[in-house]
Amino acid sequence: MGPTLLRAAIRAALLAQIVQGSLLDFESVQLESKHAAANPAVRFAQRDESALVFGQSPPPETECRAFPGSDDWPSDNDWRSFNQTLGGALLKPLPPAAACYVGPNYDAAKCRFLVTNATNNHFYLDDPVTVLTQWPQGNTCPPALNATGTCTQGGFPVYVVNATSVKHVQLAVNFARNNNIRLIIKNTGHDFGGRSVGAGSLSIWTHHLKEFQFLQRYTKGNYSGMAAQFGSGLETWELFNYMYQYGNLTIAAAGVLTVGGNGGWFASGGHGNVASFYGLGADQALEIHVVTADGRFLVASPEENEDLFFALRGGGGSTYGVVTSIVVKVYPPINLVRATLSIACRPPADTNTRAPFAPVNSGTFYVNDTALFWKALGVYFRFKRTIVDGRGTDWEYLYPLAASPVPTNGTLVPVNGTIPGNGTVPGNSSSIGTLGFTYRVGITFPNRTVDQVATLLAPLYASFAAVPGLGHITLRRADIQSTPYSGPASVTSLTALPASPLSATRYRSRLFPRANWATDPVFESTMAAIRSAVEDGRYIFHGLSIGPTAAIAGYPGRTAAVNPAWREAVLHAILITSQPAGLTAQAARDEEARIQAYMRVWRAVSPGAGAYMNEADPGEPDWQQAFYGANYPRLLAIKRRRDPWGVFWAQTTVGSDAWEVRTFDGYPRSQNGRLCRVEQVGKTTPAAGAAA
Numbered sequence: 140m141g142p143t144l145l146r147a148a149i150r151a152a153l154l155a156q157i158v159q160g161s162l163l164d165f166e167s168v169q170l171e172s173k174h175a176a177a178n179p180a181v182r183f184a185q186r187d188e189s190a191l192v193f194g195q196s197p198p199p200e201t202e203c204r205a206f207p208g209s210d211d212w213p214s215d216n217d218w219r220s221f222n223q224t225l226g227g228a229l230l231k232p233l234p235p236a237a238a239c240y241v242g243p244n245y246d247a248a249k250c251r252f253l254v255t256n257a258t259n260n261h262f263y264l265d266d267p268v269t270v271l272t273q274w275p276q277g278n279t280c281p282p283a284l285n286a287t288g289t290c291t292q293g294g295f296p297v298y299v300v301n302a303t304s305v306k307h308v309q310l311a312v313n314f315a316r317n318n319n320i321r322l323i324i325k326n327t328g329h330d331f332g333g334r335s336v337g338a339g340s341l342s343i344w345t346h347h348l349k350e351f352q353f354l355q356r357y358t359k360g361n362y363s364g365m366a367a368q369f370g371s372g373l374e375t376w377e378l379f380n381y382m383y384q385y386g387n388l389t390i391a392a393a394g395v396l397t398v399g400g401n402g403g404w405f406a407s408g409g410h411g412n413v414a415s416f417y418g419l420g421a422d423q424a425l426e427i428h429v430v431t432a433d434g435r436f437l438v439a440s441p442e443e444n445e446d447l448f449f450a451l452r453g454g455g456g457s458t459y460g461v462v463t464s465i466v467v468k469v470y471p472p473i474n475l476v477r478a479t480l481s482i483a484c485r486p487p488a489d490t491n492t493r494a495p496f497a498p499v500n501s502g503t504f505y506v507n508d509t510a511l512f513w514k515a516l517g518v519y520f521r522f523k524r525t526i527v528d529g530r531g532t533d534w535e536y537l538y539p540l541a542a543s544p545v546p547t548n549g550t551l552v553p554v555n556g557t558i559p560g561n562g563t564v565p566g567n568s569s570s571i572g573t574l575g576f577t578y579r580v581g582i583t584f585p586n587r588t589v590d591q592v593a594t595l596l597a598p599l600y601a602s603f604a605a606v607p608g609l610g611h612i613t614l615r616r617a618d619i620q621s622t623p624y625s626g627p628a629s630v631t632s633l634t635a636l637p638a639s640p641l642s643a644t645r646y647r648s649r650l651f652p653r654a655n656w657a658t659d660p661v662f663e664s665t666m667a668a669i670r671s672a673v674e675d676g677r678y679i680f681h682g683l684s685i686g687p688t689a690a691i692a693g694y695p696g697r698t699a700a701v702n703p704a705w706r707e708a709v710l711h712a713i714l715i716t717s718q719p720a721g722l723t724a725q726a727a728r729d730e731e732a733r734i735q736a737y738m739r740v741w742r743a744v745s746p747g748a749g750a751y752m753n754e755a756d757p758g759e760p761d762w763q764q765a766f767y768g769a770n771y772p773r774l775l776a777i778k779r780r781r782d783p784w785g786v787f788w789a790q791t792t793v794g795s796d797a798w799e800v801r802t803f804d805g806y807p808r809s810q811n812g813r814l815c816r817v818e819q820v821g822k823t824t825p826a827a828g829a830a831a
Contacts, residue, residue, distance in 0.1 A: 401464075655745055
């Protein structure tokens, strides 16, 4: 054996030892090369291990992915054979709401359950195709009593592999690659950008990869301490139960308990209540187990497959492989101290003691003047930098309450007779009518006492008192509560939690950096931009103050592919809209144009900043910079090396601009269409509609 092959053999042996030393049970079931070689449909891709060159099999030259009805779509016998290879794990599920439509799948009782009770239990989270945000799927089968029209698969996958082992994942990746099939990855369906759906696709459903193990002593690279390993199907509420079970331990986790514990949340950064204290979810990873585009099962760590270890920690999901488990840092028990604040503005015409709009808690402070209300918000928003510098976070909602409803049909609301332009702050619109607002925020500090938090917040309330008309906004000890991070108070249930309701939610967002707090003029421009989007645009504002700096990320998080904009962030700001069923493609495009007028103002006051891809607009202009910043060129090189076939694709992921979804109805950003190469758009192909 020559020196090159000897080094390759040693490398492979070391890799095998590393993998074998930390496998979860479902990871020990893997696809063997001899079995894959016997079946061309599921063979591994070629690679030259000695030269460390991956993907020697040439990418297919076809213009589009195979699609039901196309000549290259596998036959029914091919799918049956594939299912046999999987041991029966292949599903062909219909949209759940097919039960509401006249036809062979009609079921009145099931339909009634979907409409009235499905969001009160775990049904949608446990469904193999459902995503909680429906518009990317095409809204082709919404649940409704007495539904009219037809129900179609739309952007939902045609087939789903119910993965319960690494072997299942490997088989799915190989089958999709070898048959030129679009591949998607789904866990719980918490997806605002259409990355968990795709027409004519095969889906890898990781929802049942739920194992967990606590590692009392773990060493990797420069880290030595407690760690935990868990599968990519574990939900956050399940993760909290494990933390509690092992002694109120602390693992950085998502703020929404039904979000997956790693997966897409982790892949793009992942924030939660301890993000300013311990860093983002991606900052916690010490070792990542992943099936790559060639079908191999690898370990990525500071010592092995370093390129993947960099990319998988914040470089976007559905891009470099299918993560099966991660090993993360574990910290000692901590508590969370949370203070709440609620401010409301009554319309001037309303003289009632209690404003007749959205419910607010009994501790709400009322302000009767719109200008004074925004002064109050300016006082609080100015304090956000102090919150993140104190290693705290906040979670806020600001609702505009207008005499006329927010348009949902794409209508552009003129601002002083014009549509707001690039870089300009729109003025007040006379067409809106009398406005009211409610603002609610929870401020969270890890590992502090109630007295410490009261002292930290005292300057905020002194600033309120210094503004005439705001002296009644005072700090009350009853609004400050302390709970264990992972103790009984934070563990809502030891059983499955209810899902979020199905929605038509659409996010647009921006990570405002600390530079926006550096001077009074810049801060005032920032507040004017936010005010204009809420008051004139009538969009719901959702914000989170988070400061996961590189210093807080520590080792090895500070060298991760996390969007650099996070490291300078003070405010993750989001505008929320609804993109309901029945909205025409043109109306959707009009609404995109309308909200982008306000988003251009946000970008203008935060030049060079970015956005958090998991809660952002899939139509974000210059998304490569916004979602990945200076990391994009390096990530693109890793993508091309590890996945030259483009096996893993989702919109706004690294390298995704080489492909596009040709939607059947022209609906922007929808995944209800065939996936095709961008550079060959001009070629003649069979009509996509005929393949449906």
